[in-house]
Structure formats: structure tokens, C-alpha cells
Amino acid sequence: MINMAETTKRQLRNRSFYLRMKFLHNNTRHSKNHQDRSFCYRYFKWILWFSISFYFFSYFVITHNKPIITSLSRTTFPRTLASRAVVEESPLSYLQRFEEDSGMKVYVYDLPAEYNSDWLSNERCGSHLFASEVAVHRALMTSPARTFDPWEADFFFVPVYVSCNFSKVNGFPAIGHARALMASAVEHVSSHLPFWNRSGGADHVFVASHDFGSCFHTMEDAAVAEGVPKFMRNSIVLQTFGVEGKHPCQDVENVVIPPYVSPGSVRTTLAKFPVTGRRDIFAFFRGKMEVHPKNISGRFYSKRVRTAILRKYGSDRRFYLRRHRFAGYQSEIVRSTFCLCPLGWAPWSPRLVESVALGCVPVIIADGIRLPFSAVPWPEISLTVAESDVDNLGKILAHVAATNLTAIQKNLWDPEVRKTLLYNDPIIEGDATWQILVSLKEKLGRSHKRSRVSTQ
Numbered sequence: 163m164i165n166m167a168e169t170t171k172r173q174l175r176n177r178s179f180y181l182r183m184k185f186l187h188n189n190t191r192h193s194k195n196h197q198d199r200s201f202c203y204r205y206f207k208w209i210l211w212f213s214i215s216f217y218f219f220s221y222f223v224i225t226h227n228k229p230i231i232t233s234l235s236r237t238t239f240p241r242t243l244a245s246r247a248v249v250e251e252s253p254l255s256y257l258q259r260f261e262e263d264s265g266m267k268v269y270v271y272d273l274p275a276e277y278n279s280d281w282l283s284n285e286r287c288g289s290h291l292f293a294s295e296v297a298v299h300r301a302l303m304t305s306p307a308r309t310f311d312p313w314e315a316d317f318f319f320v321p322v323y324v325s326c327n328f329s330k331v332n333g334f335p336a337i338g339h340a341r342a343l344m345a346s347a348v349e350h351v352s353s354h355l356p357f358w359n360r361s362g363g364a365d366h367v368f369v370a371s372h373d374f375g376s377c378f379h380t381m382e383d384a385a386v387a388e389g390v391p392k393f394m395r396n397s398i399v400l401q402t403f404g405v406e407g408k409h410p411c412q413d414v415e416n417v418v419i420p421p422y423v424s425p426g427s428v429r430t431t432l433a434k435f436p437v438t439g440r441r442d443i444f445a446f447f448r449g450k451m452e453v454h455p456k457n458i459s460g461r462f463y464s465k466r467v468r469t470a471i472l473r474k475y476g477s478d479r480r481f482y483l484r485r486h487r488f489a490g491y492q493s494e495i496v497r498s499t500f501c502l503c504p505l506g507w508a509p510w511s512p513r514l515v516e517s518v519a520l521g522c523v524p525v526i527i528a529d530g531i532r533l534p535f536s537a538v539p540w541p542e543i544s545l546t547v548a549e550s551d552v553d554n555l556g557k558i559l560a561h562v563a564a565t566n567l568t569a570i571q572k573n574l575w576d577p578e579v580r581k582t583l584l585y586n587d588p589i590i591e592g593d594a595t596w597q598i599l600v601s602l603k604e605k606l607g608r609s610h611k612r613s614r615v616s617t618q
């Protein structure tokens with residue numbers, strides 16, 4: 163019995179040992195697996211921490227070294243570098259930046275066709291010397307300064323063509339209808355929209371491109387007698403007429419603008435005859451020169467100046483003077499050294515623009531004339547001769563030719579000068595319409611929108 167009990171105890175101890183060993187073995191294997199999983203977990207956390215840290219570090223470096231663009235550059239470049247600089251600076255054109263810099267907006271009235279486009283049925287309307295009224299309208303239609311919202315406009319352009327009513331007798335523009343047509347246009351805009359009435363027309367812009375501008379007469383005595391129409395006297399007029407001192411026909415806020423010369427015709431002529439080419443004509447004039455200056459009205463054309471030139475230099479071989487029309491006369495200008503620009507009925511003449519555009523030194527013979535645009539260096543590219551000095555014209559020109567002609571021509575032949583006096587469609591930087599916008603920018607004090615903002 164004792165032996166049986168001892169045997170049973172021994173078996174139980176052996177079994178217990180087996181169980182303990184088995185448990186210890188299983189526990190050891192579990193501990194090893196746990197350690198493996200802990201190592202992988204720690205490794206994964208380290209990789210995750212490193213990745214996130216690297217991401218934020220990279221973001222910090224990139225954002226603190228990258229230039230932050232908050233606005234377009236306003237750097238001003240020399241004129242010779244302007245076109246290249248614009249391309250490098252931003253995709254916006256120089257014209258758009260001009261509008262953005264000034265913030266100036268122009269609203270163009272959409273008038274019935276009877277005030278403008280109906281007149282274009284005659285092709286001359288858009289190409290003759292008074293056609294700046296058409297050219298300015300066309301250029302403004304596509305200008306970056308144009309706004310289609312009249313409430314944000316600084317200026318309001320009233321497009322009326324009054325110079326296209328050509329006489330069937332002599333072909334010259336007859337402007338007897340001009341005052342009535344302008345008055346009708348003002349009545350139209352003032353009755354359909356509130357902007358004329360709120361400012362009294364002070365921020366409204368017109369073009370008057372004929373002999374005596376906004377007086378709307380071809381003869382000075384009649385123009386002076388009637389003056390500027392009362393309904394326009396508070397507005398801004400872009401006009402070809404301008405003289406120093408007081409004159410009834412500039413008794414209105416005005417900007418002197420150049421007469422119209424087709425930029426296409428200039429380009430065509432210069433393609434055949436370069437501006438720096440041979441100039442075999444010393445002094446040139448083609449146009450109306452009366453042998454007897456007093457016409458049937460009793461008035462003296464050109465204050466007798468053209469007649470004096472013809473009488474004095476008609477037989478002088480240095481002077482190429484012609485009284486009759488010639489369609490290709492730009493080819494004569496581009497061959498000439500000096501181009502005479504005497505007054506006609508009015509002081510201004512399209513010859514001023516044609517001479518500059520084709521590189522012929524303009525000789526201005528019109529006492530007291532105001533010339534267009536301060537951007538044009540007139541004293542450096544032209545000569546001015548008093549009307550009373552016509553008899554000495556030959557000596558004056560000979561002296562200039564022997565002294566400073568080369569310097570004058572160098573200034574005159576700058577393409578930027580030529581561009582300033584020509585109207586382009588669409589508008590381009592520096593051209594005549596561009597200069598008009600610059601002049602209007604100087605008159606922003608007349609803007610009702612600006613004055614309203616300044617008082618708030």
C-alpha cells in the first residue's frame with residue numbers, strides 16, 4: 163500500500179513538473195513574440211515620426227524662401243526698354259498697367275447711328291484730315307481704360323462726327339449742322355442717363371477737329387462772334403485748334419490734339435523711302451497758295467503768308483513749291499529736308515504731322531500756335547519762323563542747314579516721336595490716343611466720381 167502511494171505521488175510530481183515545464187516553455191515563446199512585436203512597433207513609430215518631421219521641415223524651407231507675390235510690379239523702365247520689360251515683368255500689357263496705375267475709366271456712349279456710324283458710308287469720313295473724331299472713338303472702343311459700367315467712369319466720351327458732311331460743290335467738309343447735331347446728342351444723353359445732369363457735363367469729353375475747334379466755324383471772324391456753344395462750355399473738348407493766350411474758341415477746358423494722318427499711309431511710304439534716305443529737296447511745300455490772297459468773301463487767306471512765300475521763293479531753285487494736289491505727295495515730303503507749315507485759315511495744319519512722321523524738319527509759320535502734346539519735343543525737332551520773317555526764310559534755313567541740322571534730324575527721326583502724333587486702332591503705347599488719355603488723367607479733378615469719394 164505504501165509503495166502504491168509513493169508511486170502515485172511520484173507520478174503526480176512528474177506530471178506537475180511536466181506541466182510547469184510546458185507552461186514555462188509556452189510563456190517563454192509568448193514573451194519572445196511580444197518582444198518582436200514591440201520592436202516592430204517602435205521601429206514603425208520612429209519611421210512615422212521621421213517622415214512627419216521631414217515633411218514639416220521641407221514645407222518650412224520652401225515657403226520661407228519662395229517670393230510671395232502680393233501685387234504686380236510697378237517698376238518704371240526707360241522708354242527704350244519698355245517693350246522688353248513688359249514681357250519679362252508680367253503678362254499684362256503696358257496699356258493695362260497704365261489703366262491700373264491711374265485707375266482712370268472712360269465710358270463711351272452708345273449713341274444712335276445718326277450721330278456717328280451713318281456718316282461712315284462715305285469712306286472719306288474716316289481718312290480725311292478732320293478724321294481724328296473718328297480715330298479717337300475707334301481707339302477708345304478697345305482701350306483698356308474703357309468701362310462698360312457708367313457708374314465707375316471718370317469721364318464720358320460723346321462720339322459725334324460733325325466733319326463728314328462733305329460739300330457737293332467743292333468737296334470740303336460743311337459744318338453748318340455741327341452745333342445742332344452736338345446739341346441733339348447732349349439732349350439724348352442727358353435724357354436717357356443721369357451722368358450729364360449730375361456734373362453739368364464737366365466730366366464729358368467731345369472732339370472738335372476742324373479749323374476753329376469747338377466754335378464750329380471755318381472762318382475765324384464768324385467763329386469768334388459765336389464762340390463755344392453754351393451747352394459745351396463746362397465740358398472737355400479735344401480740338402485741333404489752339405493758340406497762346408485767350409481766344410473765344412478755346413474758352414472751354416481743352417486738349418490740343420493732332421489732325422488725322424493715316425498711319426497706314428505713313429508706313430507704306432516709309433517702306434519705299436526710309437526716313438534716313440537721300441533728301442534731294444531743300445525746302446518743300448505743296449498746297450493752296452493764292453496769287454491774290456483776298457478771296458470772294460473779302461478775307462485774306464493765310465494772312466497773306468502763303469502768297470508772300472510764293473512771290474519770294476517761287477523762282478528759287480532751292481524751294482520746291484507746288485499749288486496743285488498730288489496723291490503721292492508723301493513721297494515728296496520724305497525726300498525733303500525742310501517742310502514749310504504755314505497757317506491756312508487756322509494756325510494748324512496736317513503738314514505738321516506729315517512732316518514729323520516722314521522725317522522732314524517742320525518749319526512752323528503760324529504766330530502763337532499751341533502745338534499738341536507736351537510729350538513731343540517740338541523745340542528740338544522743328545523750326546519756328548515768325549510770319550513777319552518770311553522774307554528771310556531762305557537765309558534762316560541755310561543757316562540751320564550749315565549748323566545744327568544733324569542734331570535736329572537725329573531727334574526728329576526717333577520712332578517714338580513719330581508714333582506720338584499718329585492714331586492707331588487699336589491704341590498702342592505712346593500714340594496720339596494714348597497721349598489724350600495721359601492728358602485726361604491730368605484732369606481727374608473734374609471727375610464726379612473722384613470728387614464724390616474725396617468728400618466722403
